[in-house]
Amino acid sequence: MSSPVLLAPQWIAPVAPPPAPADPLRSAAPHGVLSGHAVVIDGDRITALLPLAHAQQRYPQAPTIPLPGHLLTPGFVNLHTHAAMALLRGVGDDLPLHRWLHERIWPLESRLVGAPFVHDGALLAFHEMLLGGITCVNDMYFFPEAAIDAALLLGIRSVHGIIVIDFPSAYASDPGDYLRKGLELRDRMRDEPLVSFCLAPHAPYTVADEPLRRVATLSRELGVPIHIHVHETREEIERSVSQHGMRPLERLAALGIVGPELIAVHAVHLSDSDLRLLADSGASVAHCPRSNLKLASGIAPTARMHQLGITVGIGTDGSASNNRLDLLGEARSAALLAKGGSGSAEAWPAARTLRAMTLDGARALGLDAHIGSIEAGKQADLVAIDMSAAELAPVFDPVSHLIYSCGREHIAHVWVAGRHVVQKRQIADPTAGLRVREVVARTAVWHNRVGEILSGQA
Amino acid sequence: MSSPVLLAPQWIAPVAPPPAPADPLRSAAPHGVLSGHAVVIDGDRITALLPLAHAQQRYPQAPTIPLPGHLLTPGFVNLHTHAAMALLRGVGDDLPLHRWLHERIWPLESRLVGAPFVHDGALLAFHEMLLGGITCVNDMYFFPEAAIDAALLLGIRSVHGIIVIDFPSAYASDPGDYLRKGLELRDRMRDEPLVSFCLAPHAPYTVADEPLRRVATLSRELGVPIHIHVHETREEIERSVSQHGMRPLERLAALGIVGPELIAVHAVHLSDSDLRLLADSGASVAHCPRSNLKLASGIAPTARMHQLGITVGIGTDGSASNNRLDLLGEARSAALLAKGGSGSAEAWPAARTLRAMTLDGARALGLDAHIGSIEAGKQADLVAIDMSAAELAPVFDPVSHLIYSCGREHIAHVWVAGRHVVQKRQIADPTAGLRVREVVARTAVWHNRVGEILSGQA
Numbered sequence: 001m002s003s004p005v006l007l008a009p010q011w012i013a014p015v016a017p018p019p020a021p022a023d024p025l026r027s028a029a030p031h032g033v034l035s036g037h038a039v040v041i042d043g044d045r046i047t048a049l050l051p052l053a054h055a056q057q058r059y060p061q062a063p064t065i066p067l068p069g070h071l072l073t074p075g076f077v078n079l080h081t082h083a084a085m086a087l088l089r090g091v092g093d094d095l096p097l098h099r100w101l102h103e104r105i106w107p108l109e110s111r112l113v114g115a116p117f118v119h120d121g122a123l124l125a126f127h128e129m130l131l132g133g134i135t136c137v138n139d140m141y142f143f144p145e146a147a148i149d150a151a152l153l154l155g156i157r158s159v160h161g162i163i164v165i166d167f168p169s170a171y172a173s174d175p176g177d178y179l180r181k182g183l184e185l186r187d188r189m190r191d192e193p194l195v196s197f198c199l200a201p202h203a204p205y206t207v208a209d210e211p212l213r214r215v216a217t218l219s220r221e222l223g224v225p226i227h228i229h230v231h232e233t234r235e236e237i238e239r240s241v242s243q244h245g246m247r248p249l250e251r252l253a254a255l256g257i258v259g260p261e262l263i264a265v266h267a268v269h270l271s272d273s274d275l276r277l278l279a280d281s282g283a284s285v286a287h288c289p290r291s292n293l294k295l296a297s298g299i300a301p302t303a304r305m306h307q308l309g310i311t312v313g314i315g316t317d318g319s320a321s322n323n324r325l326d327l328l329g330e331a332r333s334a335a336l337l338a339k340g341g342s343g344s345a346e347a348w349p350a351a352r353t354l355r356a357m358t359l360d361g362a363r364a365l366g367l368d369a370h371i372g373s374i375e376a377g378k379q380a381d382l383v384a385i386d387m388s389a390a391e392l393a394p395v396f397d398p399v400s401h402l403i404y405s406c407g408r409e410h411i412a413h414v415w416v417a418g419r420h421v422v423q424k425r426q427i428a429d430p431t432a433g434l435r436v437r438e439v440v441a442r443t444a445v446w447h448n449r450v451g452e453i454l455s456g457q458a
Numbered sequence: 459m460s461s462p463v464l465l466a467p468q469w470i471a472p473v474a475p476p477p478a479p480a481d482p483l484r485s486a487a488p489h490g491v492l493s494g495h496a497v498v499i500d501g502d503r504i505t506a507l508l509p510l511a512h513a514q515q516r517y518p519q520a521p522t523i524p525l526p527g528h529l530l531t532p533g534f535v536n537l538h539t540h541a542a543m544a545l546l547r548g549v550g551d552d553l554p555l556h557r558w559l560h561e562r563i564w565p566l567e568s569r570l571v572g573a574p575f576v577h578d579g580a581l582l583a584f585h586e587m588l589l590g591g592i593t594c595v596n597d598m599y600f601f602p603e604a605a606i607d608a609a610l611l612l613g614i615r616s617v618h619g620i621i622v623i624d625f626p627s628a629y630a631s632d633p634g635d636y637l638r639k640g641l642e643l644r645d646r647m648r649d650e651p652l653v654s655f656c657l658a659p660h661a662p663y664t665v666a667d668e669p670l671r672r673v674a675t676l677s678r679e680l681g682v683p684i685h686i687h688v689h690e691t692r693e694e695i696e697r698s699v700s701q702h703g704m705r706p707l708e709r710l711a712a713l714g715i716v717g718p719e720l721i722a723v724h725a726v727h728l729s730d731s732d733l734r735l736l737a738d739s740g741a742s743v744a745h746c747p748r749s750n751l752k753l754a755s756g757i758a759p760t761a762r763m764h765q766l767g768i769t770v771g772i773g774t775d776g777s778a779s780n781n782r783l784d785l786l787g788e789a790r791s792a793a794l795l796a797k798g799g800s801g802s803a804e805a806w807p808a809a810r811t812l813r814a815m816t817l818d819g820a821r822a823l824g825l826d827a828h829i830g831s832i833e834a835g836k837q838a839d840l841v842a843i844d845m846s847a848a849e850l851a852p853v854f855d856p857v858s859h860l861i862y863s864c865g866r867e868h869i870a871h872v873w874v875a876g877r878h879v880v881q882k883r884q885i886a887d888p889t890a891g892l893r894v895r896e897v898v899a900r901t902a903v904w905h906n907r908v909g910e911i912l913s914g915q916a
Contacts, residue, residue: 093858094807128849293798294862296805323862325849333791340751347754349552391586391783393898394905400551404752404781409867440851447852 004042004059008052009067009384011398012037013351015074015358016373032351033398038064039072041380044193044417048376069388070412071398073354074373075135075157075381076327077361080227080265080286080315083139083147084121086128087112087446089319091454097233097295104454105320111453112446113170118146120439120446126156127436128325129316131425132408135381135416136362136371138263138286138315140200140227142171145185148195154432155421157381159365161200161227162186164211175211179218194417196224198263198365203229204248205236209255216256225261225366227286228252231274232266233297249274258283263364265315268292268300275301279308284364287356289333290324291317302334303342306352313361326408331357335403350403384413462500462517466510467525467842469856470495471809473532473816474831490809491857496522497530499838502651502875506834527846528870529856531812532831533593533615533839534785535819538685538723538744538773541597541605542579544586545570545904547777549912555691555753562912563778569911570904571628576604578897578904584614585894586783587774589883590866591841593874594820594829596721596744596773598658598685600629603643606653612890613879615839617823619658619685620644622669633669637676652875654682656721656823661687662706663694667713674714683719683824685744686710689732690724691755707732716741721822723773726750726758733759737766742822745814747791748782749775760792761800764810771819784866789815793861808861842871 012034038055040048040062048055056064092104118141129137139147140161151158162182164175172178186197199215201207207215219226230248231237240248249270252258260282267278267285278285287300305312314334316325331353338348348356362372371381385406387395392410395401414422427433470492496513498506498520506513514522550562576599587595597605598619609616620640622633630636644655657673659665665673677684688706689695698706707728710716718740725736725743736743745758763770772792774783789811796806806814820830829839843864845853850868853859872880885891 087852089852089863090854090858093855093862094804096803100803124848124851131849290794293794294803296797296801296803298801299798319863323859324865326865329787329865333794336748336751336791339754340757343754343756345554345558345752345754346552390582390894390898391589393582394545394547394901394908396548396905396908397551400548401781404551405547405777407782407784407787407865407867409865436848440848443852447854450852450854 002042004040004047004062006038006040006052006055006059006062006064007067007072007382007384008038008064009070009072011035011071012039012049012374013071013073013354013399014049014374015355016375039374039382041415041418044379046374046376046378046380049374067384067413070384070386071402072374073383073385073402074358075371075383075414075416076133076357077313077365077372078129078134078137078316078325078327079263079313079361079364080288080317081125081137081139081325082141082318083125083137084118084141085318085320086125086325087117087121087443088450089323091450092320093323100295108450108453112449113142115143115146117446118143119150120442122147123150123153123436123439124443125319125325126150126154127427129327130154130156130414130422130427131411132326132328133383133385133411133414134325134327135383135414136365136367138198138227138365142169144182148189152192152194153435154427155194155416155419155429157194157371157416159196159198160185161198164199164201164215165206166208166211167206175207175214179214196367198225198227200227203236204240204251212252212255212257219261223366225263225364226257227263227265228257229265230267231264231269232292234269237269247271247274249277253277253281261366266292266297266300268298270301275304275308275310278305279310284311284313284360286315286364287312287334288315288317288330289337290330291321295321299337299341301341302338303344303347306348311360311363312356313364314357327357328402328406328408328411332403350397350400353403354399380415380418382415383411385410386412460500462498462505462520464496464498464510464513464517464520464522465525465530465840465842466496466522467528467530469493469529470497470507470832471529471531471812471857471860472507472832473813474833497832497840499873499876502837504832504834504836504838507832525842525871528842528844529860530832531841531843531860532816533829533841533872533874534591534815535771535823535830536587536592536595536774536783536785537721537771537819537822538746538775539583539595539597539783540599540776540778541583541595542576542599543776543778544583544783545575545579545901546908547781549908550778551781558753566908566911570907571600573601573604575904576601577608578900580605581608581611581894581897582901583777583783584608584612585885587785588612588614588872588880588885589869590784590786591843591869591872592783592785593839593841593872594823594825596656596685596823600627602640606647610650610652611893612885613652613874613877613887615652615829615874617654617656618643619656622657622659622673623664624666624669625664633665633672637672654825656683656685658685661694662698662709670710670713670715677719681824683721683822684715685721685723686715687723688725689722689727690750692727695727705729705732707735711735711739719824724750724755724758726756728759733762733766733768736763737768742769742771742818744773744822745770745792746773746775746788747795748788749779753779757795757799759799761796761802761805764806769818769821770814771822772815785815786860786864786866786869790861808855808858811861812857838873838876840873841869843868844870
């Protein structure tokens with residue numbers, strides 16, 4: 001049964017080819033921003049984008065949700081995170097990478113990680129993400145079934161990495177075990193429309209050639225992306241050269257990993273030939289600017305990536321290394337660093353940055369036929385940003401305002417697959433809201449356990 | 459008449475030497491954070507910082523304001539802005555500096571700037587700043603009397619630059635006229651406790667030797683700081699070398715401008731000798747990280763500045779080049795860029811970053827005897843950050859959380875000189891709130907005028 005609803009915001013940024021150019025009522029605006037238009041949603045889909053008056057004629061029975069002063073954009077895509085690590089946010093700040101890993105993250109993970117930890121951490125993380133306009137998240141962590149429970153409860157779209165790593169953990173014993181568990185979970189989730197998967201070998205330095213070859217084969221057979229940390233630090237590259245005689249990306253290419261299905265996470269230190277390899281192969285990059293700064297990895301050459309036509313999405317990384325799961329803030333950092341890093345104030349202009357955080361993230365995940373832009377036929381994953389606040393007046397260009405002036409505090413409404421999950425800055429579903437409050441209360445228990453482990457008492 | 463009030467937050471970050479070390483009830487915490495303590499304020503001052511139980515014994519009649527889950531810090535100091543430019547926020551995004559200035563900022567300023575523009579823009583800017591925890595702002599713009607009206611209405615502490623520039627404007631005709639008007643205003647404001655002044659020659663490339671010498675003399679005579687844009691871009695330095703045979707800072711030193719009273723704004727491109735000059739002379743830096751990125755100027759060597767003992771405060775710059783007047787976000791960028799830029803994740807740790815945005819900013823302004831830390835005898839300029847939100851649970855270290863995880867959306871209460879100006883995220887004074895709404899309504903008029911000027915219709 002059809003029951004269309006009209007969303008009538010002040011501005012729409014479709015992040016897509018503009019609709020029906022022959023339409024005489026279409027009002028042009030900078031960056032293809034539309035005024036006086038409506039998005040029609042029906043069930044889980046966008047069914048039309050057209051002038052409001054036309055929409056009201058065509059759907060006379062449909063209710064209209066007026067959104068004066070709001071900009072409507074596609075939902076944001078968080079292309080890289082470790083959601084469960086929300087429970088470790090701030091335990092290792094201001095430490096060099098080696099001490100951060102050896103003194104904080106690994107000792108804590110080895111003691112804490114299990115389905116309860118992953119569920120609670122992921123629920124906190126997805127709650128934060130949804131309120132910040134993230135409608136699709138690409139997560140990489142152990143016990144993904146617990147993260148999926150949290151995602152389905154909150155109604156966020158999620159992609160889960162089938163982890164492959166040479167080391168045993170509480171979750172799995174060896175690369176084959178990791179893959180088997182991940183693929184079984186993928187089969188069980190076949191009928192969940194909001195859940196999908198990618199292959200997630202941890203990094204070139206933690207996965208041997210043989211399992212990487214298997215990942216390459218599986219990716220081609222199953223048609224799923226490969227999500228891997230790569231070229232995050234200079235040391236990683238030097239070690240690969242001395243150990244394998246190749247830079248990590250060269251080695252991945254030799255193993256069949258570098259192609260359109262590759263999501264190269266971080267990609268901070270890239271030579272000209274690395275950049276050409278990514279561009280020529282059609283690979284994508286998951287750019288995590290704040291994590292790269294915080295761990296002192298460096299600044300990725302993202303202006304150059306855009307020049308070369310590389311698809312660059314944006315990720316928050318996990319909250320142990322960021323510590324805000326705030327894609328809008330991350331996108332602002334990405335735009336500013338692209339300019340400051342390249343010496344060109346024209347690098348990563350606002351509209352292009354909005355595309356990075358929506359359609360380009362979706363493309364990297366192989367989901368751009370379904371999400372990432374406001375087009376008839378796509379899933380209704382939408383964000384409405386309220387620009388009526390005093391600190392945003394006057395608005396000259398709503399897309400530029402979104403990237404440079406707004407914060408996640410201005411995100412008022414979020415829809416995922418047509419479901420109105422965030423209403424006026426609150427999780428709309430009371431059951432989900434209650435569960436979030438329960439988990440927040442339980443963080444006191446996790447806080448104590450972390451303290452005991454770090455002080456050697458447990 | 460004395461009427462003390464006790465503020466009882468969950469945590470206090472005094473940003474100062476810890477109180478009374480002999481006190482047996484004092485609980486140590488990372489970065490000198492105190493738990494179970496109270497700040498006693500009386501009139502415009504902090505009169506004590508001591509354990510809550512002691513405070514309640516000592517002041518049995520005083521009301522207690524409980525702030526569970528809140529961190530109390532000194533008010534934030536915005537060391538560099540052009541407040542009135544809030545009305546031009548977003549008119550020139552993604553343009554190179556030359557086009558930004560010649561096609562947008564200068565044509566607009568030459569047509570718009572006057573007392574009404576400055577009043578409305580500054581009121582919007584100061585409102586945004588106060589809600590974001592900024593209790594003291596160092597402003598540099600024409601018609602400062604109009605900005606002072608706005609500051610006094612809202613109750614923010616403000617320092618105003620006595621502009622000196624070789625070019626005429628609607629405000630003044632020549633360097634002498636600028637100085638005369640600024641000094642007269644300073645005399646008129648002598649009895650306003652929340653208002654002070656500094657000398658603000660615009661930049662080495664817009665002010666000739668003779669007026670710069672006069673500024674140096676006046677600074678010594680009057681005991682006021684000198685606030686000047688310097689070493690923002692490479693071109694500025696190259697032009698100075700070819701024109702004067704000296705780098706801008708060398709020339710300023712020769713003219714008597716470089717000393718403890720100097721606030722070097724931007725200071726992005728510094729040679730070793732520039733850094734040593736700043737360090738040896740006791741000069742301060744106003745670091746504006748996001749503006750430097752957005753205009754593609756570069757990244758200031760702030761980790762090195764700290765190593766050399768240079769006082770570095772943080773500024774938002776004006777909202778035409780940033781575009782958020784958000785000192786907390788700016789401080790996070792400063793901490794992250796110090797790490798990413800230097801390659802050391804230990805650079806600019808959270809507690810040191812909090813000091814940069816409070817006490818070090820106050821020191822640069824010569825106001826550190828009065829503001830910048832929570833100490834008995836200082837002005838009660840305070841910020842309470844609510845850390846009870848789901849996206850902040852659990853809290854391992856409140857100072858680290860403030861810098862890396864919180865946003866200005868978590869700032870709940872602000873006091874300036876003991877006056878509770880922001881209560882639960884709202885401007886407390888209804889008259890001020892009404893005036894802000896009037897100005898927001900009037901931005902539609904400014905918006906139209908900007909559009910007319912840029913389209914050549916006016």
